[in-house]
Amino acid sequence: MSVFGVRRVAAAGGLALVLGLLTACGGSSDAASPSSSTSSSSSASSVGQAQTLTVTEVGFDIEPESSDLPAGDYTITVKNEGDATHDLVVERDGKDIAKSDTLGPGDSATFTVTLQPGQYVFYCSIGNHRAMGMETDVTVS
Numbered sequence: 001m002s003v004f005g006v007r008r009v010a011a012a013g014g015l016a017l018v019l020g021l022l023t024a025c026g027g028s029s030d031a032a033s034p035s036s037s038t039s040s041s042s043s044a045s046s047v048g049q050a051q052t053l054t055v056t057e058v059g060f061d062i063e064p065e066s067s068d069l070p071a072g073d074y075t076i077t078v079k080n081e082g083d084a085t086h087d088l089v090v091e092r093d094g095k096d097i098a099k100s101d102t103l104g105p106g107d108s109a110t111f112t113v114t115l116q117p118g119q120y121v122f123y124c125s126i127g128n129h130r131a132m133g134m135e136t137d138v139t140v141s
Protein backbone atom coordinates (compact mmCIF):
# COMPACT_ATOMS: atom_id res chain seq x y z
CA MET A 1 0.00 0.00 0.00
CA SER A 2 2.70 2.46 0.96
CA VAL A 3 4.71 1.63 -2.14
CA PHE A 4 1.69 2.44 -4.25
CA GLY A 5 1.29 5.74 -2.46
CA VAL A 6 4.86 6.70 -3.27
CA ARG A 7 4.30 5.81 -6.90
CA ARG A 8 1.20 7.99 -7.05
CA VAL A 9 3.19 10.96 -5.81
CA ALA A 10 5.89 10.33 -8.39
CA ALA A 11 3.28 9.94 -11.10
CA ALA A 12 1.68 13.26 -10.20
CA GLY A 13 4.99 14.99 -10.71
CA GLY A 14 5.43 13.25 -14.02
CA LEU A 15 1.96 14.27 -15.11
CA ALA A 16 2.63 17.92 -14.39
CA LEU A 17 5.77 17.65 -16.47
CA VAL A 18 3.97 15.95 -19.34
CA LEU A 19 1.23 18.59 -19.34
CA GLY A 20 3.87 21.28 -19.47
CA LEU A 21 5.50 19.60 -22.45
CA LEU A 22 2.17 19.20 -24.22
CA THR A 23 1.42 22.87 -23.77
CA ALA A 24 4.82 23.81 -25.05
CA CYS A 25 4.96 21.65 -28.13
CA GLY A 26 1.37 21.24 -29.16
CA GLY A 27 0.68 17.64 -28.30
CA SER A 28 3.63 15.81 -29.71
CA SER A 29 4.03 12.69 -27.61
CA ASP A 30 7.53 11.76 -28.64
CA ALA A 31 9.30 14.22 -26.39
CA ALA A 32 12.20 12.38 -24.86
CA SER A 33 11.58 11.30 -21.32
CA PRO A 34 14.01 13.01 -18.98
CA SER A 35 16.88 10.63 -18.43
CA SER A 36 17.57 12.18 -15.05
CA SER A 37 14.33 10.88 -13.55
CA THR A 38 14.34 7.88 -11.27
CA SER A 39 13.40 4.34 -12.16
CA SER A 40 9.76 5.17 -11.42
CA SER A 41 9.38 6.87 -14.79
CA SER A 42 8.20 3.71 -16.51
CA SER A 43 5.24 3.39 -14.14
CA ALA A 44 4.32 7.07 -14.41
CA SER A 45 3.08 6.72 -17.96
CA SER A 46 0.62 3.99 -17.00
CA VAL A 47 -1.19 6.01 -14.34
CA GLY A 48 -4.26 7.92 -15.51
CA GLN A 49 -3.09 10.98 -17.33
CA ALA A 50 -5.37 13.69 -18.63
CA GLN A 51 -6.39 12.95 -22.18
CA THR A 52 -6.38 15.61 -24.81
CA LEU A 53 -9.17 16.60 -27.13
CA THR A 54 -9.15 19.25 -29.81
CA VAL A 55 -12.38 21.03 -30.70
CA THR A 56 -12.45 23.19 -33.80
CA GLU A 57 -15.00 25.95 -34.27
CA VAL A 58 -15.44 27.05 -37.83
CA GLY A 59 -18.37 28.93 -39.27
CA PHE A 60 -21.14 28.11 -36.83
CA ASP A 61 -20.12 24.50 -36.41
CA ILE A 62 -18.44 22.83 -33.47
CA GLU A 63 -16.28 19.93 -34.53
CA PRO A 64 -14.75 17.77 -31.79
CA GLU A 65 -11.98 15.39 -32.78
CA SER A 66 -14.27 12.69 -31.50
CA SER A 67 -17.83 12.78 -30.19
CA ASP A 68 -17.57 9.40 -28.50
CA LEU A 69 -15.13 9.60 -25.62
CA PRO A 70 -13.90 7.36 -22.85
CA ALA A 71 -14.52 8.82 -19.40
CA GLY A 72 -11.64 10.60 -17.72
CA ASP A 73 -9.84 13.86 -17.17
CA TYR A 74 -9.51 15.93 -20.32
CA THR A 75 -7.46 18.86 -21.44
CA ILE A 76 -9.56 20.40 -24.18
CA THR A 77 -8.01 22.72 -26.73
CA VAL A 78 -10.51 24.92 -28.55
CA LYS A 79 -9.50 26.45 -31.86
CA ASN A 80 -11.60 29.22 -33.32
CA GLU A 81 -10.97 29.03 -37.04
CA GLY A 82 -14.03 31.09 -37.95
CA ASP A 83 -14.59 34.80 -38.47
CA ALA A 84 -16.66 35.45 -35.35
CA THR A 85 -16.05 35.40 -31.62
CA HIS A 86 -16.82 32.07 -29.99
CA ASP A 87 -16.37 30.12 -26.81
CA LEU A 88 -16.95 26.52 -25.83
CA VAL A 89 -19.15 25.32 -22.99
CA VAL A 90 -19.39 21.72 -21.83
CA GLU A 91 -22.92 20.98 -20.69
CA ARG A 92 -24.22 17.89 -18.97
CA ASP A 93 -27.91 17.41 -18.15
CA GLY A 94 -28.59 21.08 -18.78
CA LYS A 95 -25.79 22.27 -16.49
CA ASP A 96 -22.61 23.96 -17.60
CA ILE A 97 -19.65 22.09 -16.12
CA ALA A 98 -16.75 23.77 -17.90
CA LYS A 99 -16.14 26.70 -20.20
CA SER A 100 -13.32 28.09 -22.28
CA ASP A 101 -12.29 31.70 -22.47
CA THR A 102 -13.93 33.81 -25.15
CA LEU A 103 -11.98 33.41 -28.37
CA GLY A 104 -11.59 35.88 -31.17
CA PRO A 105 -11.08 34.67 -34.75
CA GLY A 106 -7.87 32.65 -34.98
CA ASP A 107 -7.50 32.29 -31.22
CA SER A 108 -7.27 29.09 -29.25
CA ALA A 109 -7.56 28.25 -25.58
CA THR A 110 -7.20 25.28 -23.31
CA PHE A 111 -9.24 24.23 -20.32
CA THR A 112 -9.65 21.08 -18.27
CA VAL A 113 -12.73 19.09 -17.41
CA THR A 114 -13.50 15.71 -15.90
CA LEU A 115 -15.95 13.76 -18.04
CA GLN A 116 -17.93 11.03 -16.37
CA PRO A 117 -20.04 8.62 -18.38
CA GLY A 118 -23.11 10.38 -19.73
CA GLN A 119 -24.54 12.52 -22.47
CA TYR A 120 -23.01 15.92 -23.06
CA VAL A 121 -23.49 18.91 -25.30
CA PHE A 122 -20.62 21.10 -26.40
CA TYR A 123 -21.94 24.51 -27.39
CA CYS A 124 -21.03 28.14 -27.92
CA SER A 125 -22.58 30.58 -25.45
CA ILE A 126 -21.87 33.74 -27.43
CA GLY A 127 -24.94 35.66 -28.62
CA ASN A 128 -27.47 33.41 -30.32
CA HIS A 129 -24.85 31.04 -31.71
CA ARG A 130 -26.30 27.99 -30.02
CA ALA A 131 -29.69 28.69 -31.53
CA MET A 132 -27.94 28.99 -34.88
CA GLY A 133 -26.73 25.45 -34.54
CA MET A 134 -23.47 25.84 -32.64
CA GLU A 135 -23.92 22.76 -30.52
CA THR A 136 -22.96 19.15 -30.83
CA ASP A 137 -23.74 16.02 -28.85
CA VAL A 138 -20.90 14.15 -27.17
CA THR A 139 -21.23 10.74 -25.58
CA VAL A 140 -18.89 9.71 -22.75
CA SER A 141 -18.74 6.07 -21.78
Ligand SMILES: [Cu+2]
Pocket residue numbers: 085086087124125126129134
Ligand atom coordinates in the same frame (compact mmCIF):
# COMPACT_ATOMS: atom_id res chain seq x y z
CU1 LIG B 1 -20.05 31.09 -31.29
